[in-house]
Amino acid sequence: MRVIAGKARRIQLKSIEGNHVRPTLDRYKETLFNTMQTYIPDSYFIDVFAGTGAIGIEALSRGAEKVVFIENNKKALAVINENLEKTRLAEDAEVIASDAISALMRLEPTGPADVIFIDPPYNKGYEIQALKLLSTSALVGEDTLVVVEASKELELEDIESTGFNIMKTKDYLNNRHIFMQKAGN
Numbered sequence: 001m002r003v004i005a006g007k008a009r010r011i012q013l014k015s016i017e018g019n020h021v022r023p024t025l026d027r028y029k030e031t032l033f034n035t036m037q038t039y040i041p042d043s044y045f046i047d048v049f050a051g052t053g054a055i056g057i058e059a060l061s062r063g064a065e066k067v068v069f070i071e072n073n074k075k076a077l078a079v080i081n082e083n084l085e086k087t088r089l090a091e092d093a094e095v096i097a098s099d100a101i102s103a104l105m106r107l108e109p110t111g112p113a114d115v116i117f118i119d120p121p122y123n124k125g126y127e128i129q130a131l132k133l134l135s136t137s138a139l140v141g142e143d144t145l146v147v148v149e150a151s152k153e154l155e156l157e158d159i160e161s162t163g164f165n166i167m168k169t170k171d172y173l174n175n176r177h178i179f180m181q182k183a184g185n
Helices: 025-037 054-061 075-089 099-112 128-132 156-160
Strands: 046-049 067-071 092-098 113-118 140-150 163-170 176-182
Touching: 025 054, 025 099, 025 140, 025 176, 046 054, 046 099, 046 128, 054 067, 054 075, 054 113, 067 075, 067 099, 075 092, 113 128, 128 140, 128 156, 140 163, 156 163, 156 176
Parallel strands: 046 067, 046 113, 067 092, 113 140
Antiparallel strands: 140 176, 163 176
């Protein structure tokens, strides 16, 4: 696992032993960032269920102004901080040790984010909980891009029922990226 592009390009990132996290494969990460590329420069980016921090670090490397990493696993938090130091991107990052819902509620006063990336453990309903909260949150403005990485088993109707319009989906072997904005935009 490495940083694909930008200031920290080619730097290898540390991962976590075991099945605590599921890092996004480099080829999927490249496709993801090709789709989000116009949103990244100078952005306020929130990486929810951050795992190793690879997605948020890629955003920082490609020019995001600030990335907030939300994670509650202690091993993953240590790896995020180590990866931020290794890439020399820690100055523009904030790491929050918390569950996703509490952290998102706490971040609300920071105003709308440009991108919110949500990559929870699959098939536990966490993405729906986060989207329901975000549908009425000040973190989501009319131009905010919300991206969910989820199992292919997640029903797209469940996503749309949370108050978001799906703009695009990208299916992979076992999972998908769902790109959306708040309904009415």
